Amino acid sequence: MNAGGGIRFDVVTLFPDFVRAAVSYGVAARACARGLLQLVAWNPRDYARDRHRSVDDRPYGGGPGMVMKVEPLRDAIQAARTAVADRASVICLSPQGRLLDQVRVQELSQHSRLILLCGRYEGIDERLIEAEVDEECSIGDYVLSGGELPAMIVIDAVARLVPGVLGHPGSAGQDSFGAGLLDCPHYTRPVEIGGRRTPEVLLSGDHQAVARWRHKQALGRTWLRRPELLERCMLDAQARSLLQEFIDEYQG
Numbered sequence: 138m139n140a141g142g143g144i145r146f147d148v149v150t151l152f153p154d155f156v157r158a159a160v161s162y163g164v165a166a167r168a169c170a171r172g173l174l175q176l177v178a179w180n181p182r183d184y185a186r187d188r189h190r191s192v193d194d195r196p197y198g199g200g201p202g203m204v205m206k207v208e209p210l211r212d213a214i215q216a217a218r219t220a221v222a223d224r225a226s227v228i229c230l231s232p233q234g235r236l237l238d239q240v241r242v243q244e245l246s247q248h249s250r251l252i253l254l255c256g257r258y259e260g261i262d263e264r265l266i267e268a269e270v271d272e273e274c275s276i277g278d279y280v281l282s283g284g285e286l287p288a289m290i291v292i293d294a295v296a297r298l299v300p301g302v303l304g305h306p307g308s309a310g311q312d313s314f315g316a317g318l319l320d321c322p323h324y325t326r327p328v329e330i331g332g333r334r335t336p337e338v339l340l341s342g343d344h345q346a347v348a349r350w351r352h353k354q355a356l357g358r359t360w361l362r363r364p365e366l367l368e369r370c371m372l373d374a375q376a377r378s379l380l381q382e383f384i385d386e387y388q389g
């Protein structure tokens with residue numbers, strides 16, 4: 138975070154309008170309006186020197202597709218670095234990168250600014266990555282058309298952790314017990330629909346019972362659907378006994 142407590146993202150991308158959508162709606166848009174979040178896009182095509190303003194070229198060694206050239210990307214990154222004096226980490230979104238998780242998102246949210254580099258075509262000339270990139274980050278193992286959607290995911294996840302961005306920090310996955318657990322089921326009006334009724338505990342007005350039920354559901358659903366997440370959170374004695382209660386009921 139910078140002095141103002143906010144965060145600035147400089148995104149190097151061939152599609153600035155695409156990534157700007159990440160901060161044009163909802164919580165992120167409000168954070169921008171309040172100066173807690175800033176996104177500046179830098180298009181390598183604006184730094185392509187040749188007559189055709191080319192940002193890509195054919196791969197050495199042959200093969201299909203094109204490769205992003207060093208110079209336009211290097212000059213776009215340099216322009217981003219110069220725009221705001223302080224040193225910024227350059228993160229390249231890439232399938233070769235370290236898998237993004239909430240722990241990494243929390244680490245990234247400590248920066249006051251981040252430069253995000255998005256690949257297109259078959260990829261970026263390796264010498265640009267060696268010369269300019271501090272780390273590579275992947276959002277997961279599937280084939281994508283570019284690094285822009287991954288960059289937008291990083292922006293959304295990190296922006297939510299900037300103080301003041303979320304109305305009440307407890308919302309959406311950051312619940313008191315939530316660190317690392319899946320969400321409990323949610324219900325709202327009408328109390329019954331399609332023959333399915335809201336669990337009575339949620340109508341009881343007993344806040345302690347509601348909190349206990351939600352924690353138990355979060356533990357149980359994580360155990361059922363994503364047991365590997367459970368290993369990462371250190372369950373205290375109370376959580377372990379709640380989970381055991383869920384398992385006993387589940388196994389009937």
Ligand SMILES: CC(C)(C)c1cccc(C(=O)NCC2(NC(=O)c3cccc4nocc34)CCCCC2)c1
Nearest residue numbers: 230231232256257275276278279280281282283287
């Ligand atoms: C993982 C897998 C399936 C084995 C794989 C293996 C080899 C290539 C790709 C792939 O998708 N290449 C295309 C490319 N993808 C990405 O940028 C990208 C993909 C996935 C998660 C990401 N997180 O950030 C960026 C990510 C966009 C165009 C420029 C070259 C990279 C995928």
